Amino acid sequence: MITTYKASQHPPSLKDLSDQVRFLGSEGKIWLDEQRMLLIQVSMMASCRRELIEMLGVERAKGFFMRLGYQSGLKDAELARKLRPQGSDVEMFFTGPQLHSLKGMVNVRPQTIDIDLENGQFYADIEWQDSFEVENCQTENLHSDQPVCWMLLGYAISYSSFFLGRQIIYKEVSCRGCGDAHCRIIGKPAEQWDDAEEVMRYFQSDPIIDELQALQVQVANMRQRLQIEAGKFYGIGQSAVYRRTCALIDKVALGKASVLLLGETGVGKEVIARSLHLRSERAGGPFVALNCAAIPPDLIEAELFGVEKGAYTGAQQSRMGRFERANGGSLFLDEIVELTPRAQATLLRVLQEEELERVGDSQTRKVDVRVITATHEDLENAVKQGRFRADLFYRLNVFPVRIPALRERREDIPLLIEHFLEKLHASYKKKTLGLSDRALQVCLHYDWPGNIRELENLMERGVIITDENQSITVDALFPHSPQLAESIGLASDGRLVKSTLASGQDWIDTIIDSGIGLDGVEDALIQAAMERSQQNVSEAARLLGMTRPALAYRLKKSP
Template identity: 40%
Template sequence: MKSRETLISLAEASRRASKILTRGASSELGTGAAPTFEDLTEALHFALGDGRIWLNDQRMVLMQSLVLGRLRAEIIDAFGTEAAKAIFMRVGYMQGLRDAELIQKRFPNEDLTHALAAGPRVHTLEGFVKVTTKHFEFDGTRGTYFGEFYWDESSEAAEHIASYGLASEPVCWLQTGYPSGYTTQLFGKPVIFREIECAGMGAKRCLVVGQHADAWGRDAPEREYFGLEWKNRRSYPARTVKTQNAEPVAGPDGDGIAVGVSASFVRTRLLLQKVAETEATVLFVGESGVGKELFSNQLHEMSRRAKGPFVAINCAAIPENLVESELFGVEKGAFTGATSSRPGYFERASGGTLFLDEVASLTYSAQGKLLRALQERKIERVGAARTTHVDVRVVAASNVDLAEEVAANRFRQDLYFRLCVFPIAIPPLRERRDDIPLLMAHFLSTYSKRHGKTVTGFTRRAADALLKYDYPGNIRELQNLVERGVVYADEGGQIDVIHLFAGSEPLPGFTVNLSREGRLGFTPFDLTRSLSGGGSAQEPVPFEDVERQTYQAALTRTKGNVAAAARELGISRAKLDYRLKRLGLATTA
């Protein structure tokens, strides 16, 4: 008996084939195929008062179209049309590539057809042009792609007409580069788009066509514009830039990280590079948890003393009566119990770097002994009759303002000037939020490997919370939050807010995002206003209150059906039962 032929959806075919679809076309997509505009707008957040706009974990900026048009005109006038065209196509290409990476990260389970279909929506969301898909199809096995798209209301065409009038050739260079970069990143092979009709030439709307690079022939100038080939490096030199997706430089334990992209972090890094090759004493100043020891280790690795030892000591951990023996060593028989001679930290670090953390915690008498060692470069072991020369570079760190400690007579002024030859202030994490996505990805990878778990990433709510949180414990606290999330999250799942904040930390106020109507509004999960009696949305709220409200709302919507509420929340029935019982919300049968 013949089996009945069954029709299945594209998404189901993708699941059955383990998401490996080598062919696809836009005609196979259903109406409202994910990710929809609503899905994408949920990724766009406005951190009001914080000076940042986020598209998932990528920082965005708002810029007037008029300003971009003016800049475009000045580049054309200064360098010519061809150079301007190459520059703007390259910028658009990089923008499209980054947005494709965003789609891959935020919607990792979507097949290639759906991911390609999301490109026009992201492009439209960013405000440059309204994109309508006419048709696209691809065959990954054969390496072929073909697509046609309509563009309406191109801001680039409008700005060109305002500056130069109607053009004799297509002028939407930035927008042409965008789908080229986006499709190339997803398809895995070079795809080049060209504008066939352009509103800047008087057409009603723009029409663009994209094909795999070989279909355009070998003389396609876009290959050079997009960096696929560089025929003339003098005209368009390529430069390798370390981006947020670059492999981070980890500390000795694999947890720390000494790389970033924020302006404040880059300034700190440049200061480190300036002083590394010298013998100057360096004083690191910053809050607890910002990575002062890690920076000190990096300084050592960059210096001429890199082959020597790096010895770190926490001055706050040395008992007052043992400071001298710990720093300078002790001779056999110097006191009761000294059964053998022992070198101190200065001798152990000879030829390398000695890192003195929390130096402000040393007693006044201990500060005097340290000053003498720094000035004379000689030490004397406890109970010894001779001095020993030491070749060591001293790097100190403090989480308090030493100048204020000097003014309060708690720190020696002469020692302060001896240590503060080259001060470097390390900014707290809340002042370098652009580095948070990089740190999140690094710690997620580190702890997933360490604990043997597969965690696919962070939910929108979790990423939103981590970007907004103030981190009183700085990088160390972010590190702990991510490790907690990896341990708490389900195998093969994502880290959510409930996996990060255990109850002792106040839940941060969520950023503002776009509503369906295109207006700024708070996300549905932001319950700070209702829980604080109508107070400010930035007011921190205990997470337990938010968790209780979330479960109560889910139970209300499902009319008390716990299983349905669990499905809605994306957790198992057993987990929801446990959490309801813990919060005192469980109902008796």
């Protein structure tokens, strides 16, 4: 039998429910029957709502609040059966809306309710007045184009579903939170809604950590692709001389011309070679690198051009050489001057004919490879000395590019240091405070005979030696070269500059010869002490061997 309630009827009294509320201030507890309750500010919930929306987005925040309301509705459905066991179907159902009102969440005004517990029939048309969630949105200026009473909706769905023993779904068909005149919900069994699954997905657990981890992987991949597209794969450097080098590489990258990279050991020739490959039309093909100086002379041909099984003792199976592996891409040959005369002749033929024969084989194989070579020696001198073939030199020297030494691009040193320290901190799982001011000054004036490779190795040494949250000192970088710690002196204008000072009387003579006055020396020392002490006057006074008032007086009188 269907029991119907109309808006004109009087709802059951709230007294039996309100009598169950007990405030035990002495114990710090509020009870609703046997459920412990909380009395919290609506403004706190408003702030929580804003933070969750900003943190998780609207859809995830909506799901969170609907699940929160759902759990509350289940608890109140159990309470309703306990408090009104003899009530009619409508009285039992009314307990949920009345508990909602009693908690100060919303004033529930049912318009029409049809209930048939025996047959599972249900229909509800309900108006919500003074919804706390609408007030939350208005307080925080959370404008929305969809209904906002999420927690109330979750409560209504779980309470009604528990009460009827079947899945009931409510929809908020109008809401003051998105500009409507009233908040109104319609409830029916799930099968009577076309989009029931869309509503129910809000009640499924939705852990964000898995998605965050997947996004981290995607971001890492995207960064790598953006790095390639933006050209940052050239390495670290903003100096004019380094940018000119990169501009030259840009000009030759798209073609197939051979490129000869010149420069001292450790300047980053392989980084430039890889950059050239990635900027070319062969970027999707392989990039293969080989240091010719690292291969024994009697094996270099097999390493470059491949070998057939049984070609020599130890050739247990046939294998491709670097040229075949680089087919369709680029081959980088470092220290090309170290090739044997026979390997040079074979390389010249491969470059001219674009075909090769493996060692111990007569079959010709076509290869399409762009060759990038590098050397720290003067190849022209090697040609004059008879150590390198002139015709091969001319074939490789189509587009020579000189990579500047690190001492020629000192303004890039701080960028390189920052780059290496970031990598090393992650690798060693420790965080230093970076280089001390003194250590940075020494690095800026050091000549770096080993170039970028030496800089990276010294940064690694510094990170290993230095304790967590401490600055990397000069001694950590140059433990066996104490003279470097004394290699920074004073210019006539008080600046710190590279010096060749030795111990003893030499430094005094140098200062006198430079024409620096006593006031200039004093000002420079005070400035250096203040910088080292991070503007702590007491600490600076200790470094200078004077009292704090005396230093404060000099600071006050200095311009």
